Amino acid sequence: MRLLINKIVLGLSTLSALIGLAFLGWILVTLFIKGLGSFHFTLFLNDLINGGLRNLIIGQFILAGIAAAIGIPLGMVAGIYIQEYGRGKYAEVIRNLSDIMMSAPSIVIGAFVYAIIVVPTGGTSGFAGAIALAIMMLPIVINTTDNMLSLVPRELREAGIALGASKYKVIIDIVIKAAKVGIMTGILLAFARIIGETAPLLFTSETSNYFSLDLTESFPSLTVSIYDLANEPEQSSRDLAWAASFILTVLVLTINLAGRFFTRNKKS
């Protein structure tokens, strides 16, 4: 009887795993078929106005890059603070707030930035988009830094102190180095997460058909343009959306895999 139950449970869990995997595979296969069908290397050479995606890919990277340049240092310093310096309730409040922010719907963050930046400045801008992405990224970086630092054994900190190092030297020279791989992996995953975000950009940076480096104007964004193109009536626009989705997926997958590869290599 017990053997039978065992078999049934095993069968059921295998089945659910397969169903889950099947959908994932389905998404990837559809993307590859539809995306590759309309994919062409000239997409990388032309801007959207000429039927290409060049400005969008570059724009997306610039937005995510600026967001990372704001979010990574801020998040790391905050993470270091709550793990190494923060004591008692104060640090606990920040930690909880950051956890809550992590699950805040991205569209809400988009709306928030719309209210505090887009409305006062009178229009959508690349800058507003980058800020929205930075806000998305911040809690992930805080959380990773906090967690990874907490894995560094207490003795390692004490050993540094016992050699006459001051607390901040121990943190900079020893603790962060010991947690480096974990933190970098977390940052890469956070970057992969924000580079594929649409909702925070939808009414902050908007998107643009033209190549632009001007962060005070609407800024080209791959994800927002996918959303726009998919709503267009012409087949050619929808094909372009598929191609863009395909490129975006490959990008995100690559960054994710790079992050994982990184950790595994360092651990062995």
Place this chain on the structure above:
Amino acid sequence: MPVMNIKDFSFTYPGVDHPSLKNINMKIRKNKITALIGPSGCGKSTLLRSMNRIHDLYPGNKYDGIIELLKADTQKMENILDIKKENEFIQLRQRVGMIFQKPTPFPMSIFDNVAYGLKIAGIKDKSELEGRVEKALKDGALWKEVQDRLNKSAMGLSGGQQQRLCIARAVAVKPEVILFDEPTSALDPISTGAIEELLVELKKDVSIAIVTHNMQQASRISDYTAFMYLGDLIEFDKTENIFLNPKEKQTEDYITGRFG
């Protein structure tokens, strides 16, 4: 001659009513090994960690009494419990080094590990650094094994080698006292033997206090032994007296294995 003199010392952890150490009186003598033994929870590690005030990493501890440390140039005893300023703490820890139960190599090269304390002490000259690192690794009985891979990560060394690296790192800054907190309990017998030999060798230059769970280890290497129980120092004497002629009944019971 004592380098450390502990007088009526009591210690209380934060948020606890009762002191973990009560009225401890003992001395760490110059160029001798002093062992602290006793069952788990007796306070031997707590006492050791008071001697370089590493407790102060965590706020809220309460010290009572006096722990004096001999100042080499003036030959005067100074109370380390009076220390309040950051730079005085740094000096204290350069004078009183510490080795932990688990080896604690820093995630950097073997050379940088040993040079770390020296750099903090302000030594920048490259050839002086190289000389001091080599000397320290020789003192730590590790030079022969690592001399051709000084720039490799210290994480690749075996546990016993890592522990000797930590000893070399502590010796490099030329402390007056080194505190060992169960330095061999995570190591195999052969590595343990190597470390014990090293300690006996090191006492020519430094004074040593060692916490150990292993009574045989205390009797093999130490000159003085303190037996502690539930926060009290029960007996402190020459090692042979403690092991052959203990005055206190509790000491005798512990070393003959009747409890603990």
